[in-house]
Amino acid sequence: MDSRIIVITSGKGGVGKTTATSNLSVALARSGYKVVAVDGDIGLRNLDAAMGLENRIVYNFIDVLEGNCRLNQALVRDKRVDNLFLLPAAQTRTKDAVSAEQMDELCGLLRQDFDFVLIDSPAGIESGFKNAASGADEAIVIATPEVSSVRDADRIIGLLENMRKSPIRLVVNRIRPNMVREGEMLDVNDVLDILAIGLVGIVPEDDSVVKSSNRGEPLTFSDSSPAALAFKRIAARITGEDVPFPKLEDDSDRGFLSGLRRLFGIKV
Amino acid sequence: MAENMDSLEDRNNFPERDGGPEIILKGTGYGVRMILPEDMSDDALLEELLHFSGDAARLARGIGVVLDLQGRILDRSFMLRLLSEFVWTGAFRVLSWMSYNADTLEFLRSSGFLTGEPSSERVERKTGASNSLVLMQSLRSGQRVEHDGDVVLLGHMNEGAEICATGNVFVRGRLKGVVHAGMHGGQFCISAGQFEARQLRLGGKLCSTLGSEMEWWGKSVMISLENDSLVVRELKL
Numbered sequence: 270m271d272s273r274i275i276v277i278t279s280g281k282g283g284v285g286k287t288t289a290t291s292n293l294s295v296a297l298a299r300s301g302y303k304v305v306a307v308d309g310d311i312g313l314r315n316l317d318a319a320m321g322l323e324n325r326i327v328y329n330f331i332d333v334l335e336g337n338c339r340l341n342q343a344l345v346r347d348k349r350v351d352n353l354f355l356l357p358a359a360q361t362r363t364k365d366a367v368s369a370e371q372m373d374e375l376c377g378l379l380r381q382d383f384d385f386v387l388i389d390s391p392a393g394i395e396s397g398f399k400n401a402a403s404g405a406d407e408a409i410v411i412a413t414p415e416v417s418s419v420r421d422a423d424r425i426i427g428l429l430e431n432m433r434k435s436p437i438r439l440v441v442n443r444i445r446p447n448m449v450r451e452g453e454m455l456d457v458n459d460v461l462d463i464l465a466i467g468l469v470g471i472v473p474e475d476d477s478v479v480k481s482s483n484r485g486e487p488l489t490f491s492d493s494s495p496a497a498l499a500f501k502r503i504a505a506r507i508t509g510e511d512v513p514f515p516k517l518e519d520d521s522d523r524g525f526l527s528g529l530r531r532l533f534g535i536k537v
Numbered sequence: 538m539a540e541n542m543d544s545l546e547d548r549n550n551f552p553e554r555d556g557g558p559e560i561i562l563k564g565t566g567y568g569v570r571m572i573l574p575e576d577m578s579d580d581a582l583l584e585e586l587l588h589f590s591g592d593a594a595r596l597a598r599g600i601g602v603v604l605d606l607q608g609r610i611l612d613r614s615f616m617l618r619l620l621s622e623f624v625w626t627g628a629f630r631v632l633s634w635m636s637y638n639a640d641t642l643e644f645l646r647s648s649g650f651l652t653g654e655p656s657s658e659r660v661e662r663k664t665g666a667s668n669s670l671v672l673m674q675s676l677r678s679g680q681r682v683e684h685d686g687d688v689v690l691l692g693h694m695n696e697g698a699e700i701c702a703t704g705n706v707f708v709r710g711r712l713k714g715v716v717h718a719g720m721h722g723g724q725f726c727i728s729a730g731q732f733e734a735r736q737l738r739l740g741g742k743l744c745s746t747l748g749s750e751m752e753w754w755g756k757s758v759m760i761s762l763e764n765d766s767l768v769v770r771e772l773k774l
């Protein structure tokens with residue numbers, strides 16, 4: 270298949286770009302594709318920690334661009350799953366260390382060897398984002414169902430459209446069905462109504478995301494957590510599979526007492 | 538390239554195109570206005586311009602051209618290519634530059650380029666019909682339109698988008714952004730299919746006390762300034 274380069278971006282910080290990049294990379298690799306996850310956040314890298322590979326970094330992609338090493342010396346192979354690699358960013362440099370043209374050149378190199386190149390974009394709309402998006406063909410925009418996140422996502426989508434990225438698709442992250450039902454949180458349709466792009470995934474709020482991030486074990490290594498299942502479905506949709514969107518469960522059903530009630534077969 | 542048939546009859550100067558956006562030539566009192574479609578990529582646009590030849594090109598060289606960039610976001614590198622590969626190489630005399638993208642206008646003005654319609658046409662327009670800009674799109678957060686005349690937006694205007702017009706502003710869909718109608722003064726109005734803007738500007742007046750508690754919030758309204766007061770009329774069909 271032709272290589273696909275996807276930038277994962279959001280505008281707003283802290284909405285789940287790095288989490289999405291790490292989990293989708295693992296899910297795609299476990300489906301048999303050769304995948305590289307590129308950390309586009311120079312100076313504030315986190316993808317290495319999210320993937321649990323921080324201790325194995327020797328070189329980064331700026332070293333590659335500056336000719337200090339070959340590309341395969343900078344790539345960190347994930348030993349837990351075949352065909353998954355990380356290309357880390359430099360932590361000791363800043364975003365002006367690289368140009369859009371250099372990122373295009375890097376993407377050109379990666380395109381030759383990988384089925385999927387997932388680029389974790391930094392937050393914001395300035396040069397960091399522009400460089401991360403420059404070499405990409407398509408984009409996934411992460412937004413949480415909050416007014417500020419949706420507004421920032423709208424801004425980013427406008428910029429991506431001007432850069433002629435296609436397709437640009439949406440992941441609604443950290444949704445809490447209970448709050449949506451009570452009218453305290455935007456629902457997915459509200460977000461889609463404003464952003465007007467295709468939806469590729471809905472990820473529920475899930476405590477296991479924090480635990481997995483701290484451990485450096487992307488959720489999609491296991492099958493059980495709701496967020497893990499959501500990311501796996503997104504990965505399948507990215508590859509072209511027609512995967513239906515499941516009904517979101519009420520998240521009030523996940524506390525200790527609710528668990529006890531379920532154990533004894535008592536309905537709420 | 539499509540041309541206004543009132544002014545140019547010979548279609549043989551332009552290459553055939555199968556669908557897709559086209560450069561449009563309009564004959565005007567001040568010269569040839571070249572409308573450059575914003576949804577054409579920079580490379581494709583330059584390639585198309587380089588094919589501009591024949592009688593139309595000779596006419597344009599003789600009387601001058603106005604380059605209408607529509608909503609295209611102009612950056613330095615494309616501007617330099619446009620100048621060097623088309624304007625200077627083709628020996629075209631550019632009378633002015635037009636755009637409704639506020640960032641592009643700012644870039645052109647700060648770089649010393651004349652913007653808007655050439656002045657003789659501008660004088661005529663004060664007594665003639667309004668100059669309406671019709672946009673068949675929605676405006677996203679951060680997008681800004683500036684226009685000398687009326688603006689008709691056949692889409693939604695998201696929060697964080699801005700429209701500044703010397704005339705009226707009509708938004709077919711949901712209006713959540715900031716609109717300034719009548720920015721040089723005068724009696725103008727703002728109309729929206731679904732009004733949800735927290736602030737609006739009419740003439741020299743600013744209203745920032747708008748909110749969902751108002752009975753016309755979310756409804757189809759026309760808003761004007763009468764005797765220094767905001768007058769809101771609900772539009773019902």
